Structure formats: C-alpha cells, structure tokens
Amino acid sequence: MHKDIKQQIKFGTDGWRGVIGDNFTFENVRIVTQAVCDYIHKELADTNKKVVVGYDTRFLSDKFAQTTAEVLAGNGIEVTLSDKYIPTPVVSFVTKTDGYCLGIMITASHNPAEFNGFKIKNAQGGSADAAITAKVEELLGQSPVRSLPLSEAKSKGLVKITRLEDKYIKFLKSYLNMKLLKASKVKILQDVMYGSGNGLLEKVLSATSIKTEIMHNEINPSFGGVRPEPVVENLGEMISRMKKEKFDLGLVLDGDADRIAAVEPKGLFIHPQQILALLFLHLKEDRKWSGGVVKTIAGTVMIDKIAKKLGVKLYETPVGFKYISRLMEKENILVGGEEAGGMGVKNYIPERDGTLAGLLLVEMMAYRKKNISQIMRGLEKEFGKYYYTRDELKLGEVKFEQEKILNKLPAKILNKKVADIKSYDGIKIIFEDEDWLMLRGSGTEPIVRVYAEAKKQSVAQKLVKEGKKIILESY
Numbered sequence: 001m002h003k004d005i006k007q008q009i010k011f012g013t014d015g016w017r018g019v020i021g022d023n024f025t026f027e028n029v030r031i032v033t034q035a036v037c038d039y040i041h042k043e044l045a046d047t048n049k050k051v052v053v054g055y056d057t058r059f060l061s062d063k064f065a066q067t068t069a070e071v072l073a074g075n076g077i078e079v080t081l082s083d084k085y086i087p088t089p090v091v092s093f094v095t096k097t098d099g100y101c102l103g104i105m106i107t108a109s110h111n112p113a114e115f116n117g118f119k120i121k122n123a124q125g126g127s128a129d130a131a132i133t134a135k136v137e138e139l140l141g142q143s144p145v146r147s148l149p150l151s152e153a154k155s156k157g158l159v160k161i162t163r164l165e166d167k168y169i170k171f172l173k174s175y176l177n178m179k180l181l182k183a184s185k186v187k188i189l190q191d192v193m194y195g196s197g198n199g200l201l202e203k204v205l206s207a208t209s210i211k212t213e214i215m216h217n218e219i220n221p222s223f224g225g226v227r228p229e230p231v232v233e234n235l236g237e238m239i240s241r242m243k244k245e246k247f248d249l250g251l252v253l254d255g256d257a258d259r260i261a262a263v264e265p266k267g268l269f270i271h272p273q274q275i276l277a278l279l280f281l282h283l284k285e286d287r288k289w290s291g292g293v294v295k296t297i298a299g300t301v302m303i304d305k306i307a308k309k310l311g312v313k314l315y316e317t318p319v320g321f322k323y324i325s326r327l328m329e330k331e332n333i334l335v336g337g338e339e340a341g342g343m344g345v346k347n348y349i350p351e352r353d354g355t356l357a358g359l360l361l362v363e364m365m366a367y368r369k370k371n372i373s374q375i376m377r378g379l380e381k382e383f384g385k386y387y388y389t390r391d392e393l394k395l396g397e398v399k400f401e402q403e404k405i406l407n408k409l410p411a412k413i414l415n416k417k418v419a420d421i422k423s424y425d426g427i428k429i430i431f432e433d434e435d436w437l438m439l440r441g442s443g444t445e446p447i448v449r450v451y452a453e454a455k456k457q458s459v460a461q462k463l464v465k466e467g468k469k470i471i472l473e474s475y
Contacts, residue, residue: 181208
C-alpha cells in the first residue's frame with residue numbers, strides 16, 4: 001500500500017476525484033471502499049447495513065462500481081448494484097426512499113474524460129458532508145481490504161443487481177403536474193453530453209404531446225473531446241440548432257445529470273443563476289409552496305431581490321451543494337441552487353437533479369401559458385438584467401493563498417469602490433453599485449475560479465480579467 005494514500009485520496013466539495021490510472025486506480029477504489037466499510041461498522045452500527053451503488057458512462061465506471069460492490073460484500077454489507085449507468089440523482093433518491101445507510105456513485109460529474117470519481121450520499125440522499133468524509137479519510141489504509149468476488153457475493157445474497165431508474169421515473173411523474181403537461185405542445189431539444197441522463201426526460205414525458213429530440217446520447221467515454229459541463233462555451237452545437245430549428249426550449253445535462261443549463265429559441269443561453277430564479281418563482285407563485293431559498297456565496301444578486309419582493313427567507317452558503325443539502329435536511333427550503341447549475345427542490349431529496357429542474361421549467365411554461373422567452377423577459381424587466389461570467393486560472397503546484405491576496409486588495413477596481421468583502425469561502429468583493437468579483441480556489445481541481453456579475457456584460461468580463469490579474473500579481 002502506498003504510504004502517501006491520504007495524499008492520493010482526498011474528498012473535495014463533492015466526492016473524491018482523480019485521474020484514471022494515476023491516482024484513481026482499482027487499488028485506491030478498494031482502499032477508499034474499505035474505509036467506507038469501516039466507517040459504516042464504526043459510526044452506523046445501529047443502521048441496516050445496506051448500500052446502493054451506481055455509476056455513470058465514464059471509462060471503466062461499471063468496473064469500478066463492481067469493485068466497490070465486491071469490497072462492501074467482503075465486509076458483510078448488503079449491496080444493491082445498478083444494472084446500467086444511471087444519473088447521480090437516482091442513487092440519491094433510492095438511498096433515501098429504500099432505507100439504505102449510504103449511497104455510492106462512481107462518477108467525476110463534469111470533469112474531463114481522464115477523470116473518474118467516488119461520491120458518497122448520506123441516508124437522506126444528500127451529499128456526504130465534511131463530518132462524514134473526514135472520518136472516511138481518517139480510516140484510509142487502517143484495515144486490510146476485504147473483498148468477495150462478484151459471483152460469490154451474488155450467490156451469498158450480499159449483492160443484487162437491479163434496475164434502479166423505474167421507481168425514480170414513477171416519482172418524477174407524481175411530482176409534476178402531468179395533466180397540465182399532457183396538454184402542452186412544446187418541442188424540446190436536449191443535450192445529455194454523452195452522459196448518464198440519457199433517455200429519462202423522454203420516459204417521463206412519454207404519455208404527453210411534448211416532443212423531444214436528443215443530442216449526444218451515445219456512449220462516448222471521451223465525451224466528444226469536450227468536458228461534460230453545461231457551460232456556454234461547450235454548447236456551440238446546441239446554440240446553433242436552437243437558432244436555426246424550431247424548438248421551444250433547449251435543456252442540457254452534465255455528465256451525471258445532476259446539473260442543468262438551458263437555451264432559449266434564437267440560441268440565447270439561460271444561465272443556471274437565472275434557472276434558479278425561475279424555479280424559485282415557479283414554486284412560490286405558480287405552485288404556491290412556502291419555504292426559504294438558498295444560494296451560494298457565488299450566487300446572483302437577483303435571488304436576493306426576488307426573496308425580498310416575495311418576503312422569503314434567504315440563506316447563503318459556501319460553494320458546494322453539500323452545504324445546501326444540509327440546510328434542505330434541517331430547514332423548510334423551497335429551492336436551493338449553486339452557480340454551476342445544481343438545483344434542489346422541496347418535497348424531494350436534499351440534492352441536485354438536472355432532469356427534474358428541466359421538467360419544472362417546462363411545467364412553468366405550461367402553468368403560465370407563456371414561452372420561455374416571454375418568461376425570461378418578464379424576469380429581467382421586474383428584477384433587472386445581470387450578466388454573470390466565470391473563468392479559471394490553472395495554478396499547477398502554486399497554492400491559492402487567500403490571506404496574501406486579501407492583504408493586497410486595492411480600494412477600487414475598475415474605478416468601482418469596494419463596499420464589502422466576504423471571505424468565508426474564497427474572496428467576494430462587492431462594489432457600491434452591487435456588481436461583484438469573486439476569487440476562489442477549487443475544492444476538486446488545482447485551479448482558481450474567478451467569478452463576476454454586473455449589469456453590463458462588458459463590465460463583468462473586465463472584472464474577471466482584473467480578478468485574474470490580482471491573482472497573478474500576488475505570486
């Protein structure tokens with residue numbers, strides 16, 4: 001066993017991720033699964049020791065999932081292993097509804113093709129927080145790996161291979177207003193980015209008149225040379241088709257289908273920040289549901305404005321959906337969303353689901369009897385138009401030193417006076433006119449992300465350039 005195993009296996013904002021064949025190896029997957037088993041026996045002794053395991057479309061994901069199941073079985077833990085690739089939200093949903101003590105998903109989500117990853121879901125279906133992952137990290141390499149070959153584990157009844165998505169699809173149909181959707185005549189273009197969200201939207205909408213067309217639905221572990229992340233620069237083909245062809249809405253899922261982006265007719269990108277605003281308004285105004293709204297520190301000012309207008313409590317968390325998950329488990333939360341496209345809603349699991357978020361946008365159009373462009377213009381007219389942009393710097397071996405940068409920050413940037421600075425997760429510089437700039441080291445990759453939001457696109461882009469300059473000048 002490598003003596004530096006704790007350097008090789010580290011849980012970030014959402015699971016452990018690594019490069020396949022480098023630190024994400026079968027040996028390391030066995031070691032981390034053994035640590036999870038030790039955690040279950042030590043910390044979850046009173047629970048029914050059952051774990052559900054799913055996997056995405058990445059290279060070797062099915063084999064890594066099988067290896068995970070074999071180690072769990074070798075430790076006497078009952079395993080339900082998915083019979084095919086599935087979205088992460090399916091694992092979260094099944095973990096909660098079928099009473100598993102944990103869920104495990106083999107995925108690197110939106111990371112480039114050379115990565116894979118290991119996500120842990122708690123018994124409520126939410127992302128395992130630092131309290132859980134720190135204990136798992138502490139247990140790495142503490143016990144010898146115990147494993148049982150899959151055929152033997154199956155014959156002993158310790159592993160069963162099951163179709164998991166049917167119950168999930170049935171739930172989504174019960175969650176949505178299917179009567180309203182049945183009468184809807186919209187046409188949707190969907191890009192699943194070669195990921196595991198393939199086919200689910202169609203199954204939910206099969207009994208309606210809604211037409212769906214799907215892109216990039218074949219298995220392609222290289223993801224067509226593009227990281228499966230639903231950001232505007234990766235959606236050239238979708239945007240081009242939305243400009244030329246007659247679709248009412250474009251929906252995009254990331255590699256494990258827990259994140260979403262959307263596109264209007266004429267190819268206008270609907271930023272995830274705007275999607276959160278739309279879901280907030282839909283659940284509050286159309287469905288008449290109550291509850292607070294959650295955004296992360298890197299979230300849009302628009303959510304603050306909507307919350308104020310609707311008299312809804314606003315919560316703000318660090319970056320990472322696990323923080324939103326915790327709030328959804330403890331508080332009455334209507335909707336929570338992160339800047340990268342992860343949305344969670346009330347009366348479901350405390351977790352992101354790109355498929356459900358997309359379906360709720362379709363439902364919103366049906367409720368309001370308006371197309372998505374009319375809804376978007378109404379949103380901008382009432383709450384203002386905000387331009388949100390993001391870029392990143394690869395730092396390699398250089399560490400992002402937050403304190404060093406904080407100490408060197410100028411009093412003005414682009415001649416804008418700094419009104420406030422938040423530094424509980426990265427550095428968020430808020431200007432007097434409500435525009436803002438944020439610098440934050442990634443929890444999963446060796447990069448620094450630079451975010452900005454402004455009322456003019458050119459200003460948002462200039463702020464990001466200034467942010468990158470501030471980082472580079474501090475080293």
